[in-house]
Amino acid sequence: MSDTRYTYEQLCSFSESIFKSIGCSPEHAATATKTLLSADLRGIDSHGIARLSGYVRLWEAKRVNATPDIKIIHETPSTAVVDGDSGLGLVVAPFAMQVAIEKAKTCGTGWVSVQHSNHFGIAGYHAMMALEHDMIGVAMTNASPLVAPTFSIDKMLGTNPICVAAPAGQEPAFVADLATTTAANGKLEMLQRKNADTPDGWVQDADGNPSNDANILKKGGALLPLGGDREHGSHKGYALGAVVDIFSALLSGANYAPWVPPFPAYVPMPAQQPGKGIGHFLGAMRIDAFRPADEFKSAMDHWIRGFRSCRTLPGEEKVLVPGDPEREYEAERKLNGIPLLEPVVADLRQLAVKFSLVF
């Protein structure tokens, strides 16, 4: 790749400056940056600093509140509902996850549904906050409607990701972080850059016909739920995306289904919104609320090693454990820097000019 590489520290410093420029407190700017850049480190380029200007445009459109009063509006010993006050999801979700962790400390588990938030970056960052506490972390969010349920022409759900992170002992943690679609938007963008078609089962066109056009979303098409079509289990991907919507928004009072606010600030807000902002769901389960953490972590090591020692399909080097690819990206990028595509660099330079900063 001929992309320019930047150190994590360079990008951090710039991102913090931008968030402070829109009015975030230094603490919020640091949290938002750490959350955002965790995507770049982990190789999920579509959700990282490439989106920084998108967040700024949401602030300009008054859809993001840079100085939110984030608070618990209802709680029980093991649950809470958090009102994000229209803040950056990058800041609201870590707040909510911390609430879940504190509840898990006293009560075994903690489950927090969040209303009135915005896009929260990658689910993995939030779920992984639980790991250092010897807890299993869970993170979900709904998102604007790009996905057509099985048999539907209309787009009703977002890519609605689920992440579950579980600590191991000597092995690295298990981190399953997945959109509930066959492929997420970032994969389409990669194909667009290569001028390549999508495989079957990823997208459909505006009339619901199967399509292989990587640009089909811009033409009114839809992403397909994990499975692709009914014969290959798309009703399961659809059901999982629906569960994410219910936990994130129906439990909290956020917007759901086709009423979830869009990320691009130029897309008008849906009419007759039934809730507030975007919804998330964060959970933490203390391992020793079930069994001693050392026992669990030894079992996880044994489990992971079992998968690593599987015989592989011809041409494949190894069976991956969820979290492996992202961890390899992180190790390499911490060492060699984070590669940015030329359009992303140009975008960040424009941002710098806007706020009289240097990039």
Next chain:
Amino acid sequence: MSDTRYTYEQLCSFSESIFKSIGCSPEHAATATKTLLSADLRGIDSHGIARLSGYVRLWEAKRVNATPDIKIIHETPSTAVVDGDSGLGLVVAPFAMQVAIEKAKTCGTGWVSVQHSNHFGIAGYHAMMALEHDMIGVAMTNASPLVAPTFSIDKMLGTNPICVAAPAGQEPAFVADLATTTAANGKLEMLQRKNADTPDGWVQDADGNPSNDANILKKGGALLPLGGDREHGSHKGYALGAVVDIFSALLSGANYAPWVPPFPAYVPMPAQQPGKGIGHFLGAMRIDAFRPADEFKSAMDHWIRGFRSCRTLPGEEKVLVPGDPEREYEAERKLNGIPLLEPVVADLRQLAVKFSLVF
């Protein structure tokens, strides 16, 4: 269909007699029967009374304890680990779900991981126990290894289903009950009876090559995770099946991955088992631990009606909401009886002879 139909009451009475014949208490026989037959009512024929003789064979092989001492061996306000004492999962799982519900009443949510159990029927039955309490129910179980992870020849996971049930108001409840594979075993059995091939992406052969042979499991082949192959997201189905294994068995101390005991009693137990029996994970979340139940249920009605009013693909009558097909089966079968295939009837007659009963 020319299958003979039996009333629910006929099958209930027979199933209870069989469970009592192997030594179950009347109470356990009734619970096991209700759990088992919920599959027949809901159209999941592979998991219902067709398996009754299989449970009896597990008892004959001393892998099922008909008089288990099911108990909580560890707990916190929102969690518990239940030891099933090698009892029928059909009895152990409802016990554990009841524990989860009681904890949710006092603490907002309840989460129970179960060790030392056996196959628990359909996940849906257990998750739906939460509905009458205005709670969301969650049920998972691991199962014997039939599924090859992405890039693997070896079978490492079961079909590891997940069910989430959420109450609605005027609309029927949302019930997503899904195996984390492209297709579960029951679908293969249907194709076997028709002498038909499977679609692509359902199975692979003993060497890991793509296959369309509906009998491939008997020849050393494997089911594929939801998604089918890497290009279509099988790493996501694999990750979800792994999460079910971790919640059900690593948290409880049950067997996991390829060490989960097989359902057919003639299949030898895996060597060097790391845990006890099969594992389940049951959860209950009280709706009003998040927001007033009426508000949530009105929002669920609105959500469901939104999906029902989607434009449909050509040739499709309607967009289904998770739980619709099973509910339609249940209404029809309660009215007209439950159809049983001739081999299932023959099997039940043999059971009747064995225990000097009439079928």
